[in-house]
Amino acid sequence: MTTTDTETLLEQEPAADKDGEASVLGACMLATPAYDPVADAARVIEDGDWYRPAHETVWAAITRLHGQGQPTGLPMVVAELGRTGDLERIGGRVALSRMVEAACSSGEVEHYAALVHGYAKVRALQAALGRGLQRARQTAPDAVTDTVRAVQTELDYLAAGDREADRHFGRLGADLHAHLESLESPQQAAAVTGLVDLDEALMMLAGNVIVVAGRPGMGKSALTLGVAIANASSGRPSLVHSMEMGRREVNNRILAARSRVGLRRLLKGGDAIEDDDWTRLARHVPDLKALPVWMDYSARVSPSRVRHRIQTITRETGQPPLVIVDYLQLMETDQRSSRQSPYERVSEISRELKIVAEETGAVIICCAQLNRGAESREGKRPQVSDLRDSGQIEQDASAIILLHREDAYDPYSARAGEVDLILGKNRNGSICTVTVAHQLHYGRIRDMATVNGD
Structure with a gap:
């Protein structure tokens, strides 16, 4: 099929069964105490499924009456539409009478309701393909892959459709026994940080989004890179999206942290690296190469790209990875609208990252920048309200970790070498502060008790 053929197909009238829609509505207006077609239709039809706006309006009137326990016969529907001022807009009593004349039999309501719902999905598919074609027209040559992922994400959502909705819907009591049985086994964290006290306080569960926030230079990247390596060392996969640092800088930081070779020596290279340093580096390279850690150094990362990477790793390893995003404010939306404000x-x-985490079962840790609010505050301790650009981050996060170092402001502080990890929000535990040690000359953050160990 040529491009012209595709465009012609997409320009055709959207798929719909207008007669089938009228048949369902007519049957609903012939309801009797012994037969309730509204309930049968409502089990299948969702909001927005109707092709004709008039049919949507009539259905809304029928479901309002039904929800109030009132009859849905023709006279009551006429009265309800008259009350809301919609009767003439849908064609008056004559249009409703024609729907009643076209009513399907009681045994056919679910069949025709399924057609109404099915054609709505076809229209949604046509619209998605149309948007995909429009995106393709506007895509730059270096952004084809991102456009494909964005379209694929929308199509995946349509494919999940009713199955995904049904998975999240049901009576409270339906799974209580299964839930009680699950409580017999201890809850296992979906990912670990490698910091004992932080793991105890945080308890990262599948679908969680954790925000690690701080001013520049506080150690966000050192903390999250260390978490990725520690999580992988426990046998769980890790994925790092590094938008701020390139491959060379990340490799240097990981090698310095693992081998305790000064980061500045690795940055300089050559004669700055001594023979003993090479020995240390060589000793740790095999272990690092074997770790289940995936890196993405693309400067353009969107939620759909994160989802795609998670799905790829999950297929390979059988479990969703811990995801590090460094950092949130550098990400792009899938829409890439120039009209969007930073907020x-x-x-x-x-919001999209939260949805990705919940749907894939991954734990996502996002680095985020804070505004300068803390720097004018006594003690300079950050607060959740200092998160830059959006209060939505606070709402979506399962936990927020704020980094604070006294020695960043006072090099002679009695607490030099310490980092406070302030849990300003923690859905899985208490609000508290965990104090750890930083060795930023090695690019790492450690438990206080193991600061001198390998």
Whole structure:
């Protein structure tokens, strides 16, 4: 099929069964105490499924009456539409009478309701393909892959459709026994940080989004890279999206942290690296190469790209990875709208990442920048309200870890070498502060008790 053929197909009238829609509505207006077609239709039809706006309006009137326990016969529907001022807009009593004349039999209601719902999905598919074609027209040559992922994400959502909705719907009591049985086994964290006290306080569960926030230079990247390596060392996969640092800088940081070779020596290279340093580095390289850690150094990362990477790793390893995003405010939306304000862009990214985490079962840790509010505050301790660009981040996060170092402001502080990890929000535990040690000359953050160990 040529491009012209495709465009012609998409320009055709959207798929619909207008007669089938009228048949369902007519049957609903012939309801009797012994037969309730509204309930049968409502089990299948969702909001927005109707092709004709008039049919949507009539259905809304029928379901309102039904929800109030009132009859849904023709006279009552006429009265309800008259009350809301919609009767003439849908064609008056004559249009409703024609629907009643076209009513299907009682045994056919679910069949025709399924057609109404099915054609709505066809229209949604046509619309998605149309948007995909429009995106393709506007895509730059270096952004084809991202466009494909964005379209694929929308199509995946349509494919999940009713199955995904049904998975999240049901009576409370339906799974209580299964839940009680699950409580007999201890809850296992989906990922670990490698910091004993932080793991005890945090308890990262599948679908959680954790925000690690701080001013520049506080150690966000050192903390999260260390978490990725520690999680992989426990046998769980890790994925790092590094938008701020390139491959060379990340490799240097990981090697310095693992081998305790000064980071500045690795940055300089050559004669700055001594023979003993090479020995240390060589000793740790085999273990690092074997770790289930995946890196993405692309400067353009969107939620759909994160989802794609998670799905790829999950297929390979059998379990969703811990995901590090460094950092949130550098991400792009899947829409890439130039009209979005920074607030709207970050809000959309935050919400989409939460959806990605919940749907894939991954734990996502996002680095985020704080504004300068803490620097004018006594003690300079950050607060959750200092998160830059969006309050949506606070709402979507399962936990928020704020980094604070006294020695960043006072090099002679009695607490030099310490980092406070302030849990400003923690759905899985208490609000508290965990104090750890930083060795930023090695690019790492450690438990206080193991600061001198390998």
